[in-house]
Amino acid sequence: MPSINALAETAALVGDPARAAMLAGLMDGRARTAGELAALAGITPQTASGHLARLTEAGLLAMERQGRHRYHRLASAGIARMLEGIMAVAEGAAPAARQARSFGPRDAAMRAARTCYDHLAGQLAVALADAMVARGVLELGPDGGAVTAAGEAFFESLGIPMAHPGRGRIFCRPCLDWSERRPHVAGVLGAALCTRCLELGWVRRRAGGRTLLVTPEGARGFREAFGVEVPAAP
Amino acid sequence: MPSINALAETAALVGDPARAAMLAGLMDGRARTAGELAALAGITPQTASGHLARLTEAGLLAMERQGRHRYHRLASAGIARMLEGIMAVAEGAAPAARQARSFGPRDAAMRAARTCYDHLAGQLAVALADAMVARGVLELGPDGGAVTAAGEAFFESLGIPMAHPGRGRIFCRPCLDWSERRPHVAGVLGAALCTRCLELGWVRRRAGGRTLLVTPEGARGFREAFGVEVPAAP
DNA sequence: CGCATGCTTCGGCCTGGCGCGAAGGATCAG
DNA sequence: CTGATCCTTCGCGCCAGGCCGAAGCATGCG
Known part of the structure; x- marks a missing residue:
C-alpha cells in the first residue's frame, strides 16, 4: 500500500516542531525568507535550510528566488487546508491532558x-x-x-x-x-x-x-x- | 505559541509508518482489535499496544473493551477528515519523485x-x-x-x-x-x-x-x- | 481450578534524523 | 576585485523513540 507510506511521510514532515512552526508561520499565505523562518522556529539558518529543502521537495512549499533572497510560501491552498485540519484535531481532540491550557493564540x-x-x-x-x-x-x-x-x-x-x-x-x-x-x-x-x-x-x-x-x-x-x-x- | 506544538505533536502521531497504517486501517469507521491492527501494520502486538495507547491518549482513537477484546476505532469523523486531508496532499502534492508510481490502491x-x-x-x-x-x-x-x-x-x-x-x-x-x-x-x-x-x-x-x-x-x-x-x- | 488467549508493561538495543559548527557557493554594493 | 549578506552543503555528535523479547495482568473456557 504505497499511499500509507505517503501518508506517514507527509505527516512526519509536519510532525517536527521546527517544521510545524515554519509551516504555521506561512499560514497567512505570504512568502518569507529562510532567515525569517529560522528565527520563527528558533533554529539556525542552516538547519532551517535543510528543513525547507525537504518541505519543498515534498511539494508542501514553493520557493521563489529574488536576488539573493529566497522566498518560501505554502505550495497551495490545499496545504493550508490540511494544516487547518490537523490544528482542528490537535486543539479539539486532546482530552483531559491539556484542558487546563487556554485555547488558541494568547495574543x-x-x-x-x-x-x-x-x-x-x-x-x-x-x-x-x-x-x-x-x-x-x-x-x-x-x-x-x-x-x-x-x-x-x-x-x-x-x-x-x-x-x-x-x-x-x-x-x-x-x-x-x-x-x-x-x-x-x-x-x-x-x-x-x-x-x-x-x-x-x-x-x-x-x-x-x-x-x-x-x-x-x-x-x-x-x-x-x-x-x-x-x-x-x- | 502552544498550538504550534499541538500541531507538531498531532502530526507526529500520524507521521509514523506503523501508526499511519493502523489509522488508515480504521478509515472505514469500524473498530478493530489490537491484534488485527498489529498484523495490519506489520509489527508485534506489544509494539502496537504502545502506539494505540498513545493515539488514544491523544484523542485520535477511542477504545472500547468487550470481554477480553479491546476494540479501537477513530475517535470521530473529524479525525477521518484530517487523515483524508493529509492523504490528498500526500498523493497530490508530491512532484516528479513519485510520478512514476500509480496512484492509489493497487487492488x-x-x-x-x-x-x-x-x-x-x-x-x-x-x-x-x-x-x-x-x-x-x-x-x-x-x-x-x-x-x-x-x-x-x-x-x-x-x-x-x-x-x-x-x-x-x-x-x-x-x-x-x-x-x-x-x-x-x-x-x-x-x-x-x-x-x-x-x-x-x-x-x-x-x-x-x-x-x-x-x-x-x-x-x-x-x-x-x-x-x-x-x-x-x- | 488451571490453562489458553489477548493485551499490556518493562528493559535494553539500535537506528533515524535533528541540531550545530565550519566551510563553500551565490548575489549584490561599492 | 573585495567584502558583506544570505543561503546551502558537509560532517559529526547526540538523543528521542521505535522495536522486540520476556514477563506480568486480565478474561474466558473446559
Whole structure:
C-alpha cells in the first residue's frame, strides 16, 4: 500500500516542531525568507535550510528566488487546508491532558481578528459568519455553505462579485476557528471577503504576522453592513 | 505559541509508518482489535499496544473493551477528515519523485468501490457524483455542495430523508477521491447515501477491509436511479 | 481450578534524523 | 576585485523513540 507510506511521510514532515512552526508561520499565505523562518522556529539558518529543502521537495512549499533572497510560501491552498485540519484535531481532540491550557493564540489582538491563509478568522470572522446567517444571506452547515438568492445582492453591494460557474453558489465552506471553536467562512467566498475588507481599509495587517487590526472605518463598516459591533483596534 | 506544538505533536502521531497504517486501517469507521491492527501494520502486538495507547491518549482513537477484546476505532469523523486531508496532499502534492508510481490502491476492486470512513469512494462514488450533478439534483463546487430543490425529491425517492435544520440543504461536502483524483460526495449526505446503498443491498462489504462489491441488484439500481452503468462484482 | 488467549508493561538495543559548527557557493554594493 | 549578506552543503555528535523479547495482568473456557 504505497499511499500509507505517503501518508506517514507527509505527516512526519509536519510532525517536527521546527517544521510545524515554519509551516504555521506561512499560514497567512505570504512568502518569507529562510532567515525569517529560522528565527520563527528558533533554529539556525542552516538547519532551517535543510528543513525547507525537504518541505519543498515534498511539494508542501514553493520557493521563489529574488536576488539573493529566497522566498518560501505554502505550495497551495490545499496545504493550508490540511494544516487547518490537523490544528482542528490537535486543539479539539486532546482530552483531559491539556484542558487546563487556554485555547488558541494568547495574543488578545490575534484572537480578535487574524487571517487564516486567505480568509478571516478570530472573533471578527465568527461574528460576521453569525451575522450573515442571521440575516439570511448565507447558509452554513457542518459540511458546507452557500450564498442564498438574497445573499447574492448583499455581496454584490459589498463589492464582491458573484461569479456564476455552474449554478455558482457553491464556493463557500465552514472552517473551524481555533480560538473560537466555532465555524467561520472559508473557501472562495471567505477569501473574497477578506480581500475586500483589506481593500476597503476596514482591516489592516499588523506587521509581520497574521494578526489583523480593525480600523475606525472598519468598525463603522461592519456595523452598517453586518450589524456587528467590533471595536476598532487602538 | 502552544498550538504550534499541538500541531507538531498531532502530526507526529500520524507521521509514523506503523501508526499511519493502523489509522488508515480504521478509515472505514469500524473498530478493530489490537491484534488485527498489529498484523495490519506489520509489527508485534506489544509494539502496537504502545502506539494505540498513545493515539488514544491523544484523542485520535477511542477504545472500547468487550470481554477480553479491546476494540479501537477513530475517535470521530473529524479525525477521518484530517487523515483524508493529509492523504490528498500526500498523493497530490508530491512532484516528479513519485510520478512514476500509480496512484492509489493497487487492488482493482478497491479502486472500483470502497468506503472512505462513512461514505462511498472509488470509481463508483465519482460516477454517482457526476451523475447527480448532471441530473441537477446536486450542486458541487470545490468548497461545498448542496442538494437542489429538485434533488430533495430525488433523495426522498431513494429512501434518504431530507432533514430540515435551518434551511437544511447544507450538509454535503466534496472529498477528493484518492484513486480517481476527482471529487465525490462526503458529509452527512455522503454518509446517508452509503448507508442506504448497503441497506438496499446494492453494495456489500468485502470481508476485512474497505472494499465494496457491487451486487447485481446494485448494478440495476445504479442504472435505473442514476443512469450509471456499473458492472456487478464477480 | 488451571490453562489458553489477548493485551499490556518493562528493559535494553539500535537506528533515524535533528541540531550545530565550519566551510563553500551565490548575489549584490561599492 | 573585495567584502558583506544570505543561503546551502558537509560532517559529526547526540538523543528521542521505535522495536522486540520476556514477563506480568486480565478474561474466558473446559
